[in-house]
Every structure is written in C-alpha cells, then in structure tokens.
Amino acid sequence: MFQIFSKNKMWRKRPLKDRYEVVIIGGGVHGLSTAYYLGKQGITDVAVLDKGYLGGGASARTTAIIRSNYLTPEGIPFFNESVKLYEGLAKELNFNMLFNQMGRLDLGHTDSAVYGLRMRTEFNRILGVDSRLIGPKEIKKLVPPMDLREGKNFPILAALYHPPCGVIRHDAVVWGYGRGADRQGAELHPFTEVTGIDRTNGRVTGVETSQGLVKANTIISATAGWSSTIAKMVDLDLPITTHALQAMVTEPLKPFLDKTISSANLHAYVYQTDRGEVVIGGGVDPYPSYSQRSSFQPMEELAAHVLEMFPCLKNVNVLRQWAGLCDMTPDYAPIMGPVDGIDGFILTCGWGSWGFKAAPVAGKRIAELIATGETPDLIKPFALSRFREGKLVNERAAAPAAAIH
Ligand SMILES: Cc1cc2nc3c(=O)[nH]c(=O)nc-3n(C[C@H](O)[C@H](O)[C@H](O)COP(=O)(O)OP(=O)(O)OC[C@H]3O[C@@H](n4cnc5c(N)ncnc54)[C@H](O)[C@@H]3O)c2cc1C
Structure with a gap:
C-alpha cells in the first residue's frame, strides 16, 4: 500500500x-x-x-564503445557474448538504445604494433569474432579524412578492422x-x-x-x-587502484567520420556521434585519484594526438570535458x-x-x-x-x- x-x-x-x-x-x-x-x-x-x-x-x-576485439582466449569469448547481448538489448528491454554498430579501426604505427594487431586479429578470427587486418588503401576508403601521408612521426601502416564495434546511448x-x-x-x-x-x-x-x-x-x-x-x-x-579517465567532445560538425578510431601509440580514440559531435578519449590519468575533475593537460595532449590522425579538426572548438573513475587491475x-x-x-x-x-x-x-x-x-x-x-x-x-x- x-x-x-x-x-x-x-x-x-x-x-x-x-x-x-x-x-x-x-x-x-x-x-x-x-x-x-x-x-x-x-x-x-x-x-x-x-x-x-x-x-x-x-x-x-x-564513451560507451562496445566491441569484442580483445586479445586473450578468456577475454574474447566473454566480450563477444556481451556484444551479442547488446545486439538484442533494445528489443529485450523494449527501450531504444540507439546502438550504432559503425565498426572500428585500431591503428598500427610501428612494425611491432602491427605485429600485435596481427596476433589479435588471428585470435579474434579463431574464436569467431569478425576482425581483419587491413592496409592503408582500405583504411583510406573507410575513413577518407584520415591523414595517411608517409614519413610522419606516426605513419599509419595498418589497422585491425572490427566491423561489429558500436556505440550505444x-x-x-x-x-x-x-x-x-x-x-x-x-x-x-x-x-x-x-x-x-x-x-x-x-x-x-x-x-x-x-x-x-x-x-x-x-x-x-x-x-x-x-x-x-x-x-x-x-x-x-x-x-585495484582507482584512476580518473578523461574525455571530451567538440562542437557538432557535418558527418565526416563513421567509424571509431583508436591508436594505442597515440593514446587516443575518436568517433563522431549521431549529433555530429566528435568524442575524444584516451588512457587513464597516470596517478591514482578519486577526483572526478578534468584537467587541461590531458585535453591538450588528446587534441594534439587526434590532430595527428585528423588534421581537418584543427579549428574545431571543444564543447565539454569530463572525468570518471576507473578501477584498474594489474x-x-x-x-x-x-x-x-x-x-x-x-x-x-x-x-x-x-x-x-x-x-x-x-x-x-x-x-x-x-x-x-x-x-x-x-x-x-x-x-x-x-x-x-x-x-x-x-x-x-x-x-x-x-x-x-
Ligand atoms: C571517461 C570514460 C570513458 C569510458 N569509456 C568506455 C567505453 O568506451 N567502453 C567501455 O566499455 N567502458 C568505458 N568506460 C568504463 C565504463 O564506463 C565503466 O567500466 C562502467 O561504467 C562501470 O560500471 P559500474 O556499474 O561497475 O560502475 P559505476 O557506473 O561507477 O557505478 C558504481 C556505483 O556505485 C556507487 N557507490 C559507490 N560507493 C558506494 C557506497 N558506499 N554505497 C552505495 N553506492 C556506492 C556509485 O555512486 C556509483 O553509482 C569509460 C569510463 C570513463 C570514466
């Protein structure tokens, strides 16, 4: 009652x-x-x-990126089951979650990074996850605004392409x-x-x-x-140690990017939302903290690293920046x-x-x-x-x- x-x-x-x-x-x-x-x-x-x-x-x-292109025989099937559950979740809960499976590229800028991506790709495929290694030609086709010029500090040599990756509300x-x-x-x-x-x-x-x-x-x-x-x-x-993870979002732009892009060497990932904003994130702050405040230095570094991939973003304004807590295991x-x-x-x-x-x-x-x-x-x-x-x-x-x- x-x-x-x-x-x-x-x-x-x-x-x-x-x-x-x-x-x-x-x-x-x-x-x-x-x-x-x-x-x-x-x-x-x-x-x-x-x-x-x-x-x-x-x-x-x-930043709500959903994917299963992990590395280990324990992690891959675990995250893969989650992607499958996410695919049916809006129907199951009768709630629109705007799950957009746009696909993802993990970039390799050095020979050793490409070796690691090749290994991950093979493990993914053996365990039934849709991933493949692609070269600059196909990368350009999938992501035309990406800067693929040779001779840069961080040339883009190859990418692990994982089509089921998506972003959800x-x-x-x-x-x-x-x-x-x-x-x-x-x-x-x-x-x-x-x-x-x-x-x-x-x-x-x-x-x-x-x-x-x-x-x-x-x-x-x-x-x-x-x-x-x-x-x-x-x-x-x-x-477990607790660290802040920071992210930021730009003003809305016309659609120019329909994949999530991640670079371990550049410590940055980026995608464009349905509203046109560009979401930019990276690694956790390198020191433990329970503070949920964002700070200037990571924003500056993230911006520099994303410009390395997408120089076309150079005059774009950042709208918001934020931080959340992450419980990191060894x-x-x-x-x-x-x-x-x-x-x-x-x-x-x-x-x-x-x-x-x-x-x-x-x-x-x-x-x-x-x-x-x-x-x-x-x-x-x-x-x-x-x-x-x-x-x-x-x-x-x-x-x-x-x-x-
Ligand atoms: C900036 C950022 C970007 C991220 N991007 C991604 C991504 O793209 N993809 C991805 O998979 N993951 C991402 N993550 C990680 C992901 O968001 C978290 O791992 C996930 O949300 C954790 O969910 P949770 O329910 O375990 O924790 P939380 O959502 O943190 O919930 C824990 C809850 O516990 C409550 N609580 C704490 N102490 C007490 C107490 N004493 N009594 C009662 N309640 C308490 C808190 O109030 C909180 O609401 C990101 C994280 C951040 C910060």
Missing part, C-alpha cells in the same frame, strides 16, 4: 525494507544489469543501493536495465550509502546504510571506482565472483576503462552464479584468486586506446 507507481516513471520509489535476499551495492550499469538478470533467474527479492543517483558514476561518464542502457529490474520486482534505492558490512562466522549478514541496517544473504559489490573502499569493509585488499581484466573466506560476498569490479561493454554478460553470468551456486565457465578465469595463483589474464594490449601507466 506504500507503493507509488506511475506509468510515466521509469521505476518505483519504495520504502527500504530491513531484509532482502540479495543486496547490490552500486546502481551503475553493472548493478542494474545484475538486478535485471537476477529477476530473469526468478530472484526478485533484491535491492540496489546507490549513494548517489542511479547511473551517476562511471556509467554516466563513459549509455544512459538508455542504464535506464532500460533499471526499468527492467523494477518491473521484475527488484527495488532501486538511490541516495542510500553503504557505510559498513556486517559479518558473522565468516559470512556476510547485512549492510549498514545511511538509511539504517539492511540484512541480506548475498551482497554484491558493483561499485567500480569505489570497489576498494567497499572491499575494505570486509577487510579485503583488492589489487592485468587490465575484470574481477568477478565469490571471495574465499567471505561467504555471501560477490565481486563484480575491475571494470577499469573497458567495463561498459561488459555489463550485459557480467550481469547475466553473476546472476547465474547466484541462482545456481556454480561459477559459470565464462567468468571462472576472472576470479580474484587468479592474482594469488599467478594466472593473470593479460588484456593490457587490447585495453582502450592506451595503457599509459
């Missing part, structure tokens, strides 16, 4: 109960997708708690998952900060929040840049699953600068893990224990645009 539900609202505002089967800390794309897929598994006694508004963390600041993904989770029965509680986690006999029992104590059998941390602070609440040190791969010795505590973090694209597959597989008690094979390689066992999944070479630290 306390429920307020309007057809025009994306989700209901409901009073916080004192117990749930599952509490998800973090209402970003990962927390909400996990709540949605839990509902599909029949688990609906779920609360998503966020200290701010829903989707206001990295999910609000992402990030807030629509967050809202679509939020609405879907709500319709299945999950409760979404923004402005509810978790301040502590209670444990008895090695098992989590509930969370202390700004709205009081909430008990739960299972607690999922989906807090990206803040994952280490949540882990500390159960005396766990994660191999091997540039995520951390998912239970934690030895802390029963009922599940991690989905280490999403760094690559996590938006993984939200569907991660949410789906974490929900499967909670429903069955078994870790699905697809996410087993991403267990926290890999750092203790020395079984790293090295995705650094395929990280977005640039691993600069």
Whole structure:
C-alpha cells in the first residue's frame, strides 16, 4: 500500500525494507544489469543501493564503445557474448538504445604494433569474432579524412578492422536495465550509502546504510571506482587502484567520420556521434585519484594526438570535458565472483576503462552464479584468486586506446 507507481516513471520509489535476499551495492550499469538478470533467474527479492543517483558514476561518464576485439582466449569469448547481448538489448528491454554498430579501426604505427594487431586479429578470427587486418588503401576508403601521408612521426601502416564495434546511448542502457529490474520486482534505492558490512562466522549478514541496517544473504559489490573502499569493509585488499579517465567532445560538425578510431601509440580514440559531435578519449590519468575533475593537460595532449590522425579538426572548438573513475587491475581484466573466506560476498569490479561493454554478460553470468551456486565457465578465469595463483589474464594490449601507466 506504500507503493507509488506511475506509468510515466521509469521505476518505483519504495520504502527500504530491513531484509532482502540479495543486496547490490552500486546502481551503475553493472548493478542494474545484475538486478535485471537476477529477476530473469526468478530472484526478485533484491535491492540496489546507490549513494548517489542511479547511473551517476562511471556509467554516466563513459564513451560507451562496445566491441569484442580483445586479445586473450578468456577475454574474447566473454566480450563477444556481451556484444551479442547488446545486439538484442533494445528489443529485450523494449527501450531504444540507439546502438550504432559503425565498426572500428585500431591503428598500427610501428612494425611491432602491427605485429600485435596481427596476433589479435588471428585470435579474434579463431574464436569467431569478425576482425581483419587491413592496409592503408582500405583504411583510406573507410575513413577518407584520415591523414595517411608517409614519413610522419606516426605513419599509419595498418589497422585491425572490427566491423561489429558500436556505440550505444549509455544512459538508455542504464535506464532500460533499471526499468527492467523494477518491473521484475527488484527495488532501486538511490541516495542510500553503504557505510559498513556486517559479518558473522565468516559470512556476510547485512549492510549498514545511511538509511539504517539492511540484512541480506548475498551482497554484491558493483561499485567500480569505489570497489576498494567497499572491499575494505570486509577487510579485503583488492589489487585495484582507482584512476580518473578523461574525455571530451567538440562542437557538432557535418558527418565526416563513421567509424571509431583508436591508436594505442597515440593514446587516443575518436568517433563522431549521431549529433555530429566528435568524442575524444584516451588512457587513464597516470596517478591514482578519486577526483572526478578534468584537467587541461590531458585535453591538450588528446587534441594534439587526434590532430595527428585528423588534421581537418584543427579549428574545431571543444564543447565539454569530463572525468570518471576507473578501477584498474594489474592485468587490465575484470574481477568477478565469490571471495574465499567471505561467504555471501560477490565481486563484480575491475571494470577499469573497458567495463561498459561488459555489463550485459557480467550481469547475466553473476546472476547465474547466484541462482545456481556454480561459477559459470565464462567468468571462472576472472576470479580474484587468479592474482594469488599467478594466472593473470593479460588484456593490457587490447585495453582502450592506451595503457599509459
Ligand atoms: C571517461 C570514460 C570513458 C569510458 N569509456 C568506455 C567505453 O568506451 N567502453 C567501455 O566499455 N567502458 C568505458 N568506460 C568504463 C565504463 O564506463 C565503466 O567500466 C562502467 O561504467 C562501470 O560500471 P559500474 O556499474 O561497475 O560502475 P559505476 O557506473 O561507477 O557505478 C558504481 C556505483 O556505485 C556507487 N557507490 C559507490 N560507493 C558506494 C557506497 N558506499 N554505497 C552505495 N553506492 C556506492 C556509485 O555512486 C556509483 O553509482 C569509460 C569510463 C570513463 C570514466
């Protein structure tokens, strides 16, 4: 009888109960997708708690590139399943997400970079991902304004072309998952900060929040840049450092670019949105920080590096610049699953600068893990224990645009 539900609202505002089967800390794309897929598994006694508004963390600041041209036999099938889920997501959630699969070129400027791209291409193809290595002639055809002159500091020798890569409207993904989770029965509680986690006999029992104590059998941390602070609440040190990632967007231009372009050597990536703005991003700031403020130096460097590829942008104004937090792991791969010795505590973090694209597959597989008690094979390689066992999944070479630290 306390429920307020309007057809025009994306989700209901409901009073916080004192117990749930599952509490998800973090209402970003990962927390909400996990709540949605839990509902599909029949688990609906779920609360998503966020200290701010829903989707206001990295999910609000992402440049939302979706792709699966990774490097490792663990990463490629994982990200590929996510691309497939994204392809059907607008239909599944009945929400237009403007997913534009424009394709992507990862540029090689040196012989060793081209060798790396060739290796990635071959691994992609063996594992059923649509990628191929192309030379300057085809690059020019696909991206006419790109500067392909020889003899430059960073000549463009070849590119890994990955046609399924796309860009999606990030807030629509967050809202679509939020609405879907709500319709299945999950409760979404923004402005509810978790301040502590209670444990008895090695098992989590509930969370202390700004709205009081909430008990739960299972607690999922989906807090990206803040994952280490949540882990500390159960005396766990994660191999994660938090860094700001900055991006910027120019004034709108007539359409001139219909691919996403990334250069690891130049630490920059770029694409043009449907509105005509040019989105420009790069690698994370090289020092750990929880600041979400952007700064001048990265903007200057990004601009210089993008001009190296597209001199035609030289007189274009930058409209906006922003920063979000990234939870970076040493091997540039995520951390998912239970934690030895802390029963009922599940991690989905280490999403760094690559996590938006993984939200569907991660949410789906974490929900499967909670429903069955078994870790699905697809996410087993991403267990926290890999750092203790020395079984790293090295995705650094395929990280977005640039691993600069
Ligand atoms: C500039 C930028 C560009 C990016 N570009 C891409 C890209 O092109 N492609 C890609 O795949 N990825 C990209 N990423 C990475 C991607 O955005 C993130 O990995 C992803 O959004 C993480 O989602 P999340 O739900 O795990 O975290 P978030 O969206 O950060 O959500 C975590 C939530 O936890 C909440 N929280 C934290 N502490 C508490 C607490 N104590 N109590 C309650 N709630 C708490 C926060 O308020 C936040 O809302 C980019 C990131 C940035 C910053």
